[in-house]
Amino acid sequence: MVKGYYPKTINEVLEILSMEEEHMLICGGSDLMVTKKFAQNMIFINQIEELKEIKEDSNKIYIGAGCVYKEMIDNEIIPEVLREAIKHIASPAIRNIASIGGNICNASPAGDTLPVLYAMDAIIVKAFINKDGNLYITRVPICDFILGVRKIALEKNEMVIAIEIDKESYKNMTYSYYKKVGGRKSSAISKLSFVGLMKIENNIIKDVKMAFGAVGPTALRSREGEKILIGTKISDIEEKKEAVINFYDKLIIPIDDQRSTAKYRKKACLNLLNDFITYKN
Numbered sequence: 001m002v003k004g005y006y007p008k009t010i011n012e013v014l015e016i017l018s019m020e021e022e023h024m025l026i027c028g029g030s031d032l033m034v035t036k037k038f039a040q041n042m043i044f045i046n047q048i049e050e051l052k053e054i055k056e057d058s059n060k061i062y063i064g065a066g067c068v069y070k071e072m073i074d075n076e077i078i079p080e081v082l083r084e085a086i087k088h089i090a091s092p093a094i095r096n097i098a099s100i101g102g103n104i105c106n107a108s109p110a111g112d113t114l115p116v117l118y119a120m121d122a123i124i125v126k127a128f129i130n131k132d133g134n135l136y137i138t139r140v141p142i143c144d145f146i147l148g149v150r151k152i153a154l155e156k157n158e159m160v161i162a163i164e165i166d167k168e169s170y171k172n173m174t175y176s177y178y179k180k181v182g183g184r185k186s187s188a189i190s191k192l193s194f195v196g197l198m199k200i201e202n203n204i205i206k207d208v209k210m211a212f213g214a215v216g217p218t219a220l221r222s223r224e225g226e227k228i229l230i231g232t233k234i235s236d237i238e239e240k241k242e243a244v245i246n247f248y249d250k251l252i253i254p255i256d257d258q259r260s261t262a263k264y265r266k267k268a269c270l271n272l273l274n275d276f277i278t279y280k281n
């Protein structure tokens with residue numbers, strides 16, 4: 001028989017997780033209900049107010065792991081490019097229950113918040129309590145938290161409590177770009193997605209961040225590829241384009257699956273990349 005826990009605080013969850021038995025966290029259940037792989041002991045975390053906080057200070061924003069997409073779309077603290085990606089996830093009904101923490105911890109290659117979080121160097125905040133009851137909070141960059149398809153760096157006694165994003169990573173960008181390619185306009189799982197953020201000052205590219213979704217085991221981001229563009233004058237961008245596209249052509253190795261072919265994915269990714277780096281302002 002499945003045993004259910006309904007804790008009201010993060011501390012209560014961590015106490016349950018510190019017990020010997022295996023437990024599974026369930027937030028909105030929109031991924032777990034589909035896989036139907038439930039543990040003997042389920043911890044329902046969708047009633048925990050502390051996990052639904054969205055707040056900011058002068059340097060960073062803090063998004064509770066239990067925040068659902070509907071709340072995030074409506075909150076202006078959430079970066080515009082992340083809200084744009086979320087608007088393309090599932091349908092309104094799912095967006096009312098599905099959480100950002102669930103999207104990260106499910107670690108699907110097609111998870112739509114992931115490329116955006118990679119591009120913004122998001123930090124995953126984890127918590128656990130040790131045998132003596134002391135609370136520990138650790139912070140891991142998202143690229144070190146997601147280890148592969150449905151593999152994350154999370155111990156049995158840990159949970160994700162929040163996501164932190166440095167405002168520097170998106171606030172001063174001149175423009176941002178997000179595109180998701182699916183089988184239809186709404187309620188479609190990504191065939192691929194692309195996010196780009198570019199900072200231009202005095203007609204020179206000062207910074208650029210680009211990430212691709214659904215074209216590898218994890219979201220794909222390369223600082224090496226981005227560096228090809230950094231320092232380029234806008235007037236010289238056409239000359240750099242070929243080098244950038246060739247770089248990502250080698251780096252992106254998608255697969256064929258039920259949603260798309262590797263060939264289509266590669267072609268569409270490079271087209272979106274081309275579109276992004278063609279400065280339009």
Ligand SMILES: Cc1cc2nc3c(=O)[nH]c(=O)nc-3n(C[C@H](O)[C@H](O)[C@H](O)COP(=O)(O)OP(=O)(O)OC[C@H]3O[C@@H](n4cnc5c(N)ncnc54)[C@H](O)[C@@H]3O)c2cc1C
Pocket residue numbers: 024025026027028029030031032033034065066088089090091094097098099100101102103104105106110111112113154158159160161187188189190
């Ligand atoms: C019809 C449908 C359409 C969908 N469309 C999309 C789409 O377009 N794009 C997309 O990216 N996804 C889509 N999804 C997938 C899903 O909605 C998202 O991944 C969602 O964000 C999962 O959140 P959840 O709260 O429902 O996760 P849950 O199902 O509750 O949990 C998912 C996993 O995360 C773990 N987990 C949850 N919270 C925590 C935590 N705080 N700490 C540690 N582990 C945790 C759970 O144990 C589980 O392993 C769709 C799903 C459905 C059913």
